[in-house]
Amino acid sequence: MYIPNNLIVKKIDDDEYLLINNISGNIDIANEEVALALKDSNMDKLYEIEDKIISTLKDRNYILDTYDGYEKFYNSMYNEVTNEIEKQSPYIFNIVKLNENNTITTDLVDKVLTLSEKIANEDQYGNYEKRIYRLTYESLFLDEDIDVLKYIIDKLKSKNERLEIVCNDNINDTAIILLGNNYQHIACVQIAIDAAKILNSTSNQDNPLKVIDDLLLKKLEVNLKINFDVNSINNIDEINDFIKKMDWKNNGSFFVTLARSKNLYSDLELKETKFLEKLEPLFFKDKSANTTYRVADIELLAHLHRSIKGQQSPLISYPLFSFSEATDGRQFIFTPSGQIYTNENVVGINELSIGNLDNELQIDLEKYYEWKHRKTINMAKCKECEIQLFCGGGEPLDSYTLYKNIHEPACSNRKSIINEYIETLIDKGEI
């Protein structure tokens, strides 16, 4: 018999242990005898356990007949998850304007549309059925951006595709009118704003988010993405009250995404555990409200949280074999300078680009596959890791920063975060 050495086993009570199967996502409660035999991979102890229990543990894949059986099981789960992602997810074609000095030209849009067509029709880039076209304004939205916005909407209209806009709250009135006139061709407008700005505005009686009223009036779907840092998270209730006071909350076209600010490595970094701890009461309190909250950027804990609280049925959470859409090989990010990336966090690092629009409209396949193969199944350390289910190999930018190699796992503090979180749930009596 073979026991994978990456099961999570935690003591709940005197004779009760929590088991989490790292590969299948199964979560079970076991007695001490069973839990310790699994934890220590102790075959002698295992042979003393009743056949009926062994058979259940085999059914739930805590025990495999052989190591080959384990490999087979791992590969079958990997294939199942990968196929499911292909079935359900779209390609993402994203043009990103990084700063005011970058200009998105109509020439760039034409090249992106031609290349996206090629990508979607060639099996080597995957077989996703749907596509998302996205325009991201990391910088201010300027008057000069209007013409290209109109150009891309017209082009997508002729292809019967829709556009998603990602910007901040400064999007101007002309753009709002343009988007409103074409609302059937706009999938969503995401307005990203720092929580601190909303908090300031509530004390000033000044609402920086009037733009949301305007967009909703034009029948557009709006996603308000609120970025929290270590200070603003303490005032999450105030922000929740602010949202509830607005008329948006009962509008089916409005939803909120709560995220951590990208202040990683600075003093303002907000830890995932603290973020989730502050969010939890909000979810419970708001069960009756129509505002839809989504949580971004805390894959590990949100995943565990949903599983343990039984909010997913059946109690199976698929393992994150892949960290994100960047490592699924389905996201293509284009910059005004013509560089192509799969991961927004590495935009600007030329070495990590997968091609350039200046040359032939062709992705560098070797570089593309370097990203697409960045899955835990190809990363020996991750494949054996007990928190693989929640991690997916971690952030590739961290791997690059630390090791100059995106395939080298950069675990950061993920293991301690997960362990700490499970122990907190046990202490609170939630397991």
Ligand code: SF4
């Ligand atoms: S990156 Fe580290 S913590 Fe994450 S799955 Fe790999 S080995 Fe585990």
